[in-house]
Amino acid sequence: MTLLPEKTDRKMGLVIDLDTCVGCHACVISCKGWNTENYGAPLSDQDPYGADPSGTFLNRIHSYEVQPESGPAQLIHFPKSCLHCEDAPCVTVCPTGASYKRVEDGIVLVNEKDCIGCGLCAWACPYGARELDQAEGVMKKCTLCVDRIYNENLPAEDRVPACVRTCPSNARHFGDLGDPDSAVSQLVAERGGMDLMPEQGTKPVNKYLPPRSKDTLNTGPSEEIDILAPLLAPIAKEPKGFLGWLDKTLEKI
Amino acid sequence: MHPAPSIIAFSTFSGLGLGLLFWLGVDTTAPTGWVAFAFFAIGYILAVGGLISSTFHLGRPERALKAFTQWQTSWLSREAWCAVGALVTMGLYAFLLVFFDTQVLVLGWIGAVFCLLTVYTTSMIYAQLKTVPRWNTVLTSALFLAISIAGGALLSGRVTIALVLLVIAGGLQFVWWKTGDMRFKESGTDMNTATGLGSIGDVRAFEPPHTGTNYLLNEMVYTVGRRHAEKLRLIAIGLMLVLPVLLLLLPFPHIFGLLALVSHVAGVLVSRWLFFAEAEHVVGLYYGMR
Numbered sequence: 001m002t003l004l005p006e007k008t009d010r011k012m013g014l015v016i017d018l019d020t021c022v023g024c025h026a027c028v029i030s031c032k033g034w035n036t037e038n039y040g041a042p043l044s045d046q047d048p049y050g051a052d053p054s055g056t057f058l059n060r061i062h063s064y065e066v067q068p069e070s071g072p073a074q075l076i077h078f079p080k081s082c083l084h085c086e087d088a089p090c091v092t093v094c095p096t097g098a099s100y101k102r103v104e105d106g107i108v109l110v111n112e113k114d115c116i117g118c119g120l121c122a123w124a125c126p127y128g129a130r131e132l133d134q135a136e137g138v139m140k141k142c143t144l145c146v147d148r149i150y151n152e153n154l155p156a157e158d159r160v161p162a163c164v165r166t167c168p169s170n171a172r173h174f175g176d177l178g179d180p181d182s183a184v185s186q187l188v189a190e191r192g193g194m195d196l197m198p199e200q201g202t203k204p205v206n207k208y209l210p211p212r213s214k215d216t217l218n219t220g221p222s223e224e225i226d227i228l229a230p231l232l233a234p235i236a237k238e239p240k241g242f243l244g245w246l247d248k249t250l251e252k253i
Numbered sequence: 254m255h256p257a258p259s260i261i262a263f264s265t266f267s268g269l270g271l272g273l274l275f276w277l278g279v280d281t282t283a284p285t286g287w288v289a290f291a292f293f294a295i296g297y298i299l300a301v302g303g304l305i306s307s308t309f310h311l312g313r314p315e316r317a318l319k320a321f322t323q324w325q326t327s328w329l330s331r332e333a334w335c336a337v338g339a340l341v342t343m344g345l346y347a348f349l350l351v352f353f354d355t356q357v358l359v360l361g362w363i364g365a366v367f368c369l370l371t372v373y374t375t376s377m378i379y380a381q382l383k384t385v386p387r388w389n390t391v392l393t394s395a396l397f398l399a400i401s402i403a404g405g406a407l408l409s410g411r412v413t414i415a416l417v418l419l420v421i422a423g424g425l426q427f428v429w430w431k432t433g434d435m436r437f438k439e440s441g442t443d444m445n446t447a448t449g450l451g452s453i454g455d456v457r458a459f460e461p462p463h464t465g466t467n468y469l470l471n472e473m474v475y476t477v478g479r480r481h482a483e484k485l486r487l488i489a490i491g492l493m494l495v496l497p498v499l500l501l502l503l504p505f506p507h508i509f510g511l512l513a514l515v516s517h518v519a520g521v522l523v524s525r526w527l528f529f530a531e532a533e534h535v536v537g538l539y540y541g542m543r
Contacts (some may be wrong), residue, residue, distance in 0.1 A: 001323075001327045001415050002323045002325070002327055002385075003325055003326055015493070018450075027366075028462070052464045052465065052466070054463075054466050054467050054468070055465070055467070056468065057462070057463075060462035060467075061365075062458065062460070062461065062462055062539055062540075063459040063460040064448055064450060064456050064457065064458060064459055065456075065457045065458075065459040065460075066450050066453045066454045066455065066457075067454045067455045067457070068453055068454035069454060073454075074453065074454075075459060076446060076448075076450060078539075080462075080539065089382075089383070089384075091326075092327065093326075093327055093328070093329065093378075093381070094323060094326075094327055095320035095321075095323050095327040095329035095330040095333065096316070096319035096320050096322060096323060096330075097319070097322050097323050098319075114316070114319055115312070115313060115316075116310055116311050116312065116313045116314070116316045116319060116320060117311050117312015117313045118310070118312075118320070118329065119310070119312070120327075120329055120378065121254070121471065122468075122469070122472065122473070123382055123384065123385070123406055123472075123473065123534070124382055124384060125384065125407050125536075126383070126384045126442070126535045126536060127536065128469045128473070128536035128539060130313055131467065131468045131469060132468055132472075133312075134277070134468065136312070137311075137312025137313045138312055138313060139312075169506040183501050194449045195449075196446070196447060196448070196449060197442055197446050197447055197535065198446065199440075199441045199442055199446055200383055200384070200442065200535070201383070208449055210449060210450070210453075211450075211453065
């Protein structure tokens with residue numbers, strides 16, 4: 001059903017920390033691994049070992065270079081997957097009802113049996129979160145690992161999305177963003193979590209934590225503090241004895 | 254956006270066919286018998302042929318009937334219903350005209366309204382998308398409707414009406430292009446809102462997620478041929494507006510009518526190609542390609 005729910009009981013989603021992400025792409029691999037082996041059609045690759053490889057991914061990591069007015073440029077790794085928007089434009093455009101937003105937790109899903117592969121939902125998404133699988137002809141998107149997070153066959157610590165479980169720098173957090181007391185909501189409040197493309201009116205559930213400001217050591221000559229300088233000062237300024245004679249003689253030649 | 258030939262053909266030919274059916278529906282002295290049969294056959298071949306071609310771009314065309322279910326929110330679903338409404342109503346209207354020489358005016362009017370609604374719903378599939386600022390305007394619907402009824406008037410031999418409508422459609426096309434060139438900038442979506450990093454400094458895409466291409470890039474970050482856009486716009490407006498108008502103003506409109514029609518359709522095909530090829534999706538920002 002493509003009518004969006006007026007309100008969802010919970011708003012499950014991700015908080016992504018742009019300050020700590022190191023751009024290792026481990027979440028990309030674990031996402032592809034889990035989602036190709038489990039729920040729905042596998043995530044196919046086309047020409048994977050050939051000259052022009054491509055494939056379906058539900059999570060991709062961009063990297064941006066940001067140049068402040070002064071100081072060195074900063075490199076920021078930028079994971080991007082479905083933001084499970086409250087006002088998901090991908091859901092309402094779907095002609096078949098394959099796309100829907102769950103009332104119980106706000107997760108946006110595709111019922112692949114109903115998908116005709118028209119691609120309109122991918123057009124409607126400003127974030128590029130939906131990809132039409134070229135082998136199956138159906139739309140694939142992040143499920144927030146709906147088959148992990150409620151899966152009682154898994155140990156409790158594994159009941160989080162694969163990307164969150166695998167992140168070695170703890171840059172991905174999972175929880176209920178509709179509950180102001182949840183750990184993720186606290187994190188968003190504390191760090192000034194932001195929406196991507198807020199002007200698109202999608203009201204994304206996933207939030208991004210902006211990079212912390214960098215320290216400003218050695219930015220100008222007046223502020224220069226080199227704690228090693230006293231230790232590295234040359235001990236003998238002028239050579240004496242044999243070395244002094246050698247130095248003078250060599251200078252004369 | 255990727256200019257898929259199936260979608261370009263669909264929107265051009267079904268628009269033309271529905272435009273013709275519209276004029277047959279509102280014609281108080283509609284043709285009867287075999288003349289009517291010929292006109293309606295052309296209208297149906299164009300409209301149905303276009304609709305069938307639109308299913309070629311589906312990943313799973315065998316499930317196409319499911320597209321009728323979500324008319325409450327989806328313009329694509331509404332388009333399906335309007336198309337069926339138009340074809341069924343006009344079919345009944347045509348059947349009575351061809352075989353019984355009877356014109357049921359009300360049926361023709363209802364059919365004509367459905368024809369226009371079908372073209373309108375098609376246009377709304379594009380015009381609703383905030384993600385493609387160039388399309389996201391009421392002008393898109395006005396343009397689609399104007400081109401459809403202008404082409405229909407030309408195809409049904411209404412020379413005077415066609416002349417007026419061609420000029421209106423051409424004018425709308427010009428305004429749509431000119432305002433469209435600024436709409437991405439005016440939309441307020443840029444690298445800063447996309448990444449949220451603008452408060453630190455100038456944001457530049459450093460590395461894409463993968464070295465190869467992907468569905469998003471092929472489908473929504475299409476760039477080939479844009480550098481010829483200005484030339485193609487001139488060709489499109491020349492073929493869809495200028496040449497047909499000149500041909501219609503010549504003293505023997507019946508002889509040149511066909512040429513005018515062929516030229517117009519070729520022009521609309523070029524314009525539709527540009528409609529997709531020039532459209533910039535905001536996702537391109539993430540790839541530093543806007």
